[in-house]
Amino acid sequence: MKSPVLHHLLSDLPGRLEALLDVPIHSSKAPGPADSGWDAELTAGDWHFLVRAKAQGSPVAVRSAIAQIQHDIPLIDPKSLPLVVVPFMGELGAEACRKAGISWLDLSGNASIKATGLRVRMEGIPNQYQKRGRTSNLFAPQASRLTRFLLLNSDQAFRQQELKERLVLDPGYLSRLIKRMCSEGLLRKDASGRIRVEQPDLLLDVWRDGYHIQEYERIQGHLPARSGEHALEQLVQRLEKLPFIYAVTGLAAAWIHTGFAGFRLVSLYMDPTPGWNLERELGFEQTDRGANLWIIRAKDDGVYEGQTQVNRTNVVHPLQAYMDLKDHPERAAEAAANLRERFLTWGRHA
Numbered sequence: 001m002k003s004p005v006l007h008h009l010l011s012d013l014p015g016r017l018e019a020l021l022d023v024p025i026h027s028s029k030a031p032g033p034a035d036s037g038w039d040a041e042l043t044a045g046d047w048h049f050l051v052r053a054k055a056q057g058s059p060v061a062v063r064s065a066i067a068q069i070q071h072d073i074p075l076i077d078p079k080s081l082p083l084v085v086v087p088f089m090g091e092l093g094a095e096a097c098r099k100a101g102i103s104w105l106d107l108s109g110n111a112s113i114k115a116t117g118l119r120v121r122m123e124g125i126p127n128q129y130q131k132r133g134r135t136s137n138l139f140a141p142q143a144s145r146l147t148r149f150l151l152l153n154s155d156q157a158f159r160q161q162e163l164k165e166r167l168v169l170d171p172g173y174l175s176r177l178i179k180r181m182c183s184e185g186l187l188r189k190d191a192s193g194r195i196r197v198e199q200p201d202l203l204l205d206v207w208r209d210g211y212h213i214q215e216y217e218r219i220q221g222h223l224p225a226r227s228g229e230h231a232l233e234q235l236v237q238r239l240e241k242l243p244f245i246y247a248v249t250g251l252a253a254a255w256i257h258t259g260f261a262g263f264r265l266v267s268l269y270m271d272p273t274p275g276w277n278l279e280r281e282l283g284f285e286q287t288d289r290g291a292n293l294w295i296i297r298a299k300d301d302g303v304y305e306g307q308t309q310v311n312r313t314n315v316v317h318p319l320q321a322y323m324d325l326k327d328h329p330e331r332a333a334e335a336a337a338n339l340r341e342r343f344l345t346w347g348r349h350a
Helices: 004-021 059-075 091-100 144-152 160-167 171-183 200-209 228-239 250-258 278-282 318-325 332-343
Strands: 025-027 040-044 047-053 080-086 103-106 111-115 118-122 187-189 195-197 217-222 245-249 266-271 293-297 308-310 313-315
Touching (some): 004 025, 004 047, 004 080, 004 118, 059 080, 059 091, 059 200, 080 091, 080 111, 091 103, 091 111, 091 200, 144 160, 144 171, 144 195, 144 318, 160 171, 228 278, 245 318, 250 318, 278 293
Parallel strands (some): 047 080, 080 103, 266 293
Antiparallel strands (some): 025 040, 040 047, 111 118, 217 293, 245 266, 308 313
8 A cells, every 4th residue: 555645646647748848648557577566657659667666765765676676677568767756855765766777757847868869858946745834854964963973893793771861962852863764774773672774885875965064163264384294293283282182184084094195174173262363373364355264163972982093183973984085076076986895894895
């Protein structure tokens, strides 16, 4: 039995597809086994669509649809075109479809469809199925404690009580987070009630997709230095004499962990005591122009989880550096890919 949301999507689909292609749509039976299991089979002109529909466009749901299609490919007539249909397709889902070479359409009005004689690409239309009212953010700063901890310990399973004690989260809040993440396929609770990450790579992708370090309070400045390494050395020498908690992140952290690429920008988390003159203590001029220093005030202490000290420098865990590199300049994308390959493989190269 289809869910009400899925039933609504499939009812709307013919009209949406007809408007998109500007050709009449009618249902028909696809070549192949009698019980094909497709959610819908539609013909538009010379094109026959085999539809896999999901009631939500989460990366987990989209990847599930892709896996189902890939399983059925040997049974699909070459003239038929598999199509993933969701209410709204996010960036991760669209990228997964692109890599798999599978067409998709969302009922918000976006689409990427490729077939012989057919090219359709519509992007940028807002989510028309956004729930009204406040919805909990799985990756809000405090909520991210759960994701970060489970990714750092992905080879283990934990009881909910143990997670509550180790993460210092409200029991009700933690319970809602776990329930929702399990429902979206990001976590799994086994028969004994222990919780673990179902797919670490997917959880990391989903977390990073909505992560933006710009949302944190940040001071930008310029520190006179010959290079990024020289600026970092000066900062560490001065920070050793100050009563501040700090940890280097971003490009400098990637360089410390892997030696990958020179850098100009030094970014670090720090929680200075109010009233301190940071510019005088650290020797920089506060300015956005030509800035080579970011001082970031963490919204939650979880960013320090797993930090280490390398050559007297406090540096965030590679996981946190990888997240933060998303919003850094210079060779940040390459540095992030290098960090992920070196430290965030979860046994793929074991």
